[in-house]
Amino acid sequence: MERIAQCHCGHLRAITSGEPDSVYVCHCKACQRRTGAIIHNGSRWLKSQVRIEGEHKIYARKGDSGFEIRFHFCPNCGSSVFWEGDRSPTTWASRSAASPTRVFPAPTSSGYEESMHPWLELPPDTAHFPQSRSYRRGWRKRADTPLTPQLNLKLICSFATSLRVREQRLPTLATSRCCEGPLR
Numbered sequence: 001m002e003r004i005a006q007c008h009c010g011h012l013r014a015i016t017s018g019e020p021d022s023v024y025v026c027h028c029k030a031c032q033r034r035t036g037a038i039i040h041n042g043s044r045w046l047k048s049q050v051r052i053e054g055e056h057k058i059y060a061r062k063g064d065s066g067f068e069i070r071f072h073f074c075p076n077c078g079s080s081v082f083w084e085g086d087r088s089p090t091t092w093a094s095r096s097a098a099s100p101t102r103v104f105p106a107p108t109s110s111g112y113e114e115s116m117h118p119w120l121e122l123p124p125d126t127a128h129f130p131q132s133r134s135y136r137r138g139w140r141k142r143a144d145t146p147l148t149p150q151l152n153l154k155l156i157c158s159f160a161t162s163l164r165v166r167e168q169r170l171p172t173l174a175t176s177r178c179c180e181g182p183l184r
Contacts, residue, residue, distance in 0.1 A: 003104075005094040007079035012054035012072070014082040014094045016045050023096060023105045025122065028064075028112035034071070034080060038117050041096040041107060050092045052082070063087070064132055 006013040020043035031040035056072040059080075063069045067087035073080040082094040096104050109127040110116070122128075 005081050005096075007054075007074035007077050007081050009074060009077040009079075011076050012056050012074040012079070012081050013052070014092070015051045015053065016043075016049050016094065017051075018045075018049050020045050020105065021091060022109065023107050024109045024111065025107045025126075026111045027114075027116040029115055030061075031112075032115070035095075039120065042093050043096045043104075044088075044091050044093045047084075047090055047092050050082070050094075056081070 001018065003016045004013050005016070022044045024042055024044070026040045026042065027038075028040075032038060034040070052072075055075055057075045058070050058072055060068055060070045063085065065087050067085055069083055069085035069087075071080045071083045080095070082092050084092050106123045107126055109129065110122055111129045111132055113128055114130045
């Protein structure tokens, strides 16, 4: 299936083929500022699945991971359409909402839920993370942070804590204990 993410004026397009590697939502303050919305919904694709059409400019910044991320936007209307980063150099991500395709897969993960609006509901099978969605990349918060047994334990506890975000869905976990205390 081919999907097209495009800017507001239609001059910049990211044309994808096949299915995305992942579909996610992000509630971080940076995404809220960038999109002007309470939530960012995006999809990640292998670069070999994406064709870019149109002129674009780049805004780069350091992500919470310590890696640089580059946002590609239309110089005419200013809409951000796709981005890439040093953390995952083989992939590009795009705004799912920029695609005119009415049927887009539901998100499989939700990051930075510590900034999530409390009234927002997500599909029941969504993985919840209080901060980064980096579980697939080894849980490293910063590029220069070595993985030690202590950090691994902390990251496992962070994952366990993230599971309690929807306490009503996981009532037994809410009474469990973690290395950093109760999961409340």
